Amino acid sequence: MKKAREFNDILDECLERLLVKGGTIEECLASYPELAVELEPLLQTVVAARKASIIQPRPGFRAKARYQFQSALQAMESKRRRPFFGWQRQWVTAVTIVFVLLLAGGGTVAAASNSMPDGALYPVKLATEQVQLMLTPSEIGKARLCAKLADRRVAEIIYMVDKGNAQQIEVITQRLDKHLVMLVTLASAPKQGGLPRVLAPSEEATANRDALVGTDSHRAKLRATLARYAINHPVALHAALEKSPESVKPALRQAIAVSIAGYEKALIALD
Amino acid sequence: MQDEESLVRRAQQHDHEAFGQLYEANFDKIYRYVVLRIGNEAEAEDMTQQVFVKALQSISSFRWKGAPFSAWLFRIAHNQVVDYLRKKTKRATVSLDESLSHDDNPQLAAERKLDIEQLIAATKHLTKAQREVICLRFASELSTAQVAKVMGKSEGAIKALQHSAIVALRKALSVG
Numbered sequence: 001m002k003k004a005r006e007f008n009d010i011l012d013e014c015l016e017r018l019l020v021k022g023g024t025i026e027e028c029l030a031s032y033p034e035l036a037v038e039l040e041p042l043l044q045t046v047v048a049a050r051k052a053s054i055i056q057p058r059p060g061f062r063a064k065a066r067y068q069f070q071s072a073l074q075a076m077e078s079k080r081r082r083p084f085f086g087w088q089r090q091w092v093t094a095v096t097i098v099f100v101l102l103l104a105g106g107g108t109v110a111a112a113s114n115s116m117p118d119g120a121l122y123p124v125k126l127a128t129e130q131v132q133l134m135l136t137p138s139e140i141g142k143a144r145l146c147a148k149l150a151d152r153r154v155a156e157i158i159y160m161v162d163k164g165n166a167q168q169i170e171v172i173t174q175r176l177d178k179h180l181v182m183l184v185t186l187a188s189a190p191k192q193g194g195l196p197r198v199l200a201p202s203e204e205a206t207a208n209r210d211a212l213v214g215t216d217s218h219r220a221k222l223r224a225t226l227a228r229y230a231i232n233h234p235v236a237l238h239a240a241l242e243k244s245p246e247s248v249k250p251a252l253r254q255a256i257a258v259s260i261a262g263y264e265k266a267l268i269a270l271d
Numbered sequence: 272m273q274d275e276e277s278l279v280r281r282a283q284q285h286d287h288e289a290f291g292q293l294y295e296a297n298f299d300k301i302y303r304y305v306v307l308r309i310g311n312e313a314e315a316e317d318m319t320q321q322v323f324v325k326a327l328q329s330i331s332s333f334r335w336k337g338a339p340f341s342a343w344l345f346r347i348a349h350n351q352v353v354d355y356l357r358k359k360t361k362r363a364t365v366s367l368d369e370s371l372s373h374d375d376n377p378q379l380a381a382e383r384k385l386d387i388e389q390l391i392a393a394t395k396h397l398t399k400a401q402r403e404v405i406c407l408r409f410a411s412e413l414s415t416a417q418v419a420k421v422m423g424k425s426e427g428a429i430k431a432l433q434h435s436a437i438v439a440l441r442k443a444l445s446v447g
Binding site: 004005007008009011015016019020033041042045046048049052053054055057058062065066068069070073074076153218231269 | 291406444
């Protein structure tokens with residue numbers, strides 16, 4: 001019993017040397033020559049098993065997983081921060097529901113929210129988004145929504161890559177471009193409106209600007225979101241490009257170019 | 272990388288960067304563990320993602336009790352694997368045993384270059400506990416102490432299990 005325990009300890013010590021400290025089988029055997037016959041075959045098995053098990057995740061999977069994890073993080077964060085009785089959001093939601101219910105019915109709208117471009121309810125999803133944009137009162141709110149919609153479009157493009165549908169990728173890319181152009185316009189609002197942010201504006205001007213384009217903290221949050229998307233979206237699209245069929249590659253490259261250019265402009269506009 | 276405890280504290284306070292660092296530090300290890308346990312790359316990819324989403328959802332419940340964060344993460348992975356295997360028992364599986372070498376000489380068998388499919392096939396001849404030890408110790412690079420935490424056993428028990436697992440693995444590789 002004691003002998004077995006001692007052997008287990010020695011084996012574990014040798015494994016620690018081999019696996020963690022970069023030692024060799026010969027070094028271990030030299031330390032325990034009386035156990036060399038017993039130890040050697042076990043250590044050889046471990047070295048072979050270790051070599052075989054050092055597999056790396058596919059780069060495409062790694063990028064996709066990272067993107068989905070970031071999305072889950074953001075989704076949790078926005079859920080956590082959402083005020084339960086936020087009157088403004090409640091009002092917007094209520095009006096949106098009433099408005100769209102008239103068009104489609106509640107069950108349809110709920111089902112549409114997760115639909116993809118090849119789904120029958122996808123037009124309802126797009127219509128709901130338009131209503132949301134229309135009913136969002138502040139410019140910064142609209143800009144945030146545009147960012148969210150751009151994120152959805154990228155997910156849809158990746159989905160359509162799996163389906164091998166180049167035509168749909170082109171259509172969604174146009175929508176992505178539209179969201180990003182709108183984002184740039186909204187983000188550029190203070191400069192175009194003649195409110196130079198470098199000079200100290202009057203209180204009234206500051207209040208007007210905040211109402212239009214949000215406070216600096218809102219802009220900083222939006223900027224952080226866009227900075228994340230500026231990295232994650234092209235990475236996820238590139239990962240999709242790696243495994244995509246040749247037929248969709250040109251459309252996908254266009255989507256990557258739109259994504260990179262759009263976020264770059266939006267980030268400059270927010271600076 | 273900052274020390275794990277402060278990263279976990281920050282992640283529990285919804286710090287994305289901290290959670291990102293924990294994710295990056297453990298992603299490959301969890302993936303290897305799952306691949307080796309279930310032997311299916313596509314399913315392992317899905318499950319690896321699920322492990323981190325689950326961790327994200329329940330990180331607030333994590334408490335420091337002497338076990339590292341990775342042990343908690345592997346516990347989640349272990350539970351996902353157990354659920355998966357339980358559901359899978361009714362489904363037909365393709366045996367990978369044919370790909371094993373039928374080399375009669377154990378030494379030659381161990382020395383030749385194994386690939387992951389052969390290793391997965393060989394581990395199917397092990398008991399569940401032996402397989403768990405092999406996956407955690409050699410694929411995921413956990414220390415004996417960490418494996419003990421994940422499996423809820425003493426270090427002495429893990430050392431004994433590790434010994435019997437290597438012997439069984441060697442036998443599986445030589446017999447096929």
